[in-house]
Amino acid sequence: MATKKLTRKELKQEDQFIKFAKQTIVFVKEHKDRINLGVMITAVVAILISLVVFSVRHSNAKAAALLNDGWKAYDQAIKPASQQQPQEALDDEGIAKARDENLKKSIESFSEVVSEYSSSSAAPNAMYLLANAYYRTTDYPAAAEHFGKFLAEYPKHTLVSAAKIGMAYCQEAQGKFPEALTLLEEMLPEAHNFYSKPQIYIDIARVALLAGQTPKSVQYYKRYLSEFPDGASAEKILNKLAEIAPEEAAALNPAS
Numbered sequence: 690m691a692t693k694k695l696t697r698k699e700l701k702q703e704d705q706f707i708k709f710a711k712q713t714i715v716f717v718k719e720h721k722d723r724i725n726l727g728v729m730i731t732a733v734v735a736i737l738i739s740l741v742v743f744s745v746r747h748s749n750a751k752a753a754a755l756l757n758d759g760w761k762a763y764d765q766a767i768k769p770a771s772q773q774q775p776q777e778a779l780d781d782e783g784i785a786k787a788r789d790e791n792l793k794k795s796i797e798s799f800s801e802v803v804s805e806y807s808s809s810s811a812a813p814n815a816m817y818l819l820a821n822a823y824y825r826t827t828d829y830p831a832a833a834e835h836f837g838k839f840l841a842e843y844p845k846h847t848l849v850s851a852a853k854i855g856m857a858y859c860q861e862a863q864g865k866f867p868e869a870l871t872l873l874e875e876m877l878p879e880a881h882n883f884y885s886k887p888q889i890y891i892d893i894a895r896v897a898l899l900a901g902q903t904p905k906s907v908q909y910y911k912r913y914l915s916e917f918p919d920g921a922s923a924e925k926i927l928n929k930l931a932e933i934a935p936e937e938a939a940a941l942n943p944a945s
Contacts, residue, residue, distance in 0.1 A: 752806035756815050759798030763822055766791035795822045813843045820855055824862075833859035850879045857892070866900035887917050891926070898933065907934045914941060 766788045799822060802815035820835035836856040840849060853876055860869035873893045880886040894909035910926050917923065930938035
């Protein structure tokens with residue numbers, strides 16, 4: 690990735706940082722004969738802390754700006770065609786191209802935050818969004834890699850449950866059905882925290898069927914119908930059961 694050029698404002702901020710450091714050195718040299726060692730150490734430590742705080746704030750500001758740029762591009766990419774900006778007539782090819790360009794921009798911005806500002810407060814969200822952006826481009830190995838990094842580096846983040854689901858979807862997309870199934874079943878106790886229980890039942894049933902575990906698929910479809918008989922997907926699930934387990938479906942829907 691090409692090195693990003695700093696704006697005049699950013700260059701000025703860097704100059705202020707260097708100027709502050711130089712002033713610190715001059716101060717210590719000029720006063721070394723008039724202050725005792727303890728006072729000097731205290732003064733130097735205080736100044737160093739100020740320098741660190743300044744650096745962190747400056748880094749966080751740049752990281753936050755990059756994160757915001759990435760989010761704008763990502764949000765534009767995932768919006769329905771009717772909400773795309775600018776409002777102009779685009780054919781399907783044009784819409785797809787604009788979407789790909791926005792996803793590319795978002796990946797560049799999120800990647801820069803993760804690689805250049807890894808200690809900033811913006812880094813965790815950038816890592817999570819980077820994984821999602823890769824998933825949207827169908828680069829499932831890259832998406833899985835970054836979901837994995839997110840889970841390893843930020844195990845207590847509020848988006849951990851969402852990242853686990855993302856990882857499961859990546860595994861499913863790559864044909865790693867047993868691994869995806871394991872992750873989804875591990876999410877059941879957390880379903881009430883982030884992921885809706887009806888949806889996780891559907892996901893487990895779908896992936897179980899793909900993994901060749903038809904009885905488990907039937908089990909979770911039935912759990913959905915038992916707990917959410919009026920759920921939005923109830924009719925579709927009955928139709929699916931009629932396909933994979935006709936007797937079970939007939940028992941659940943005798944009027945059919």
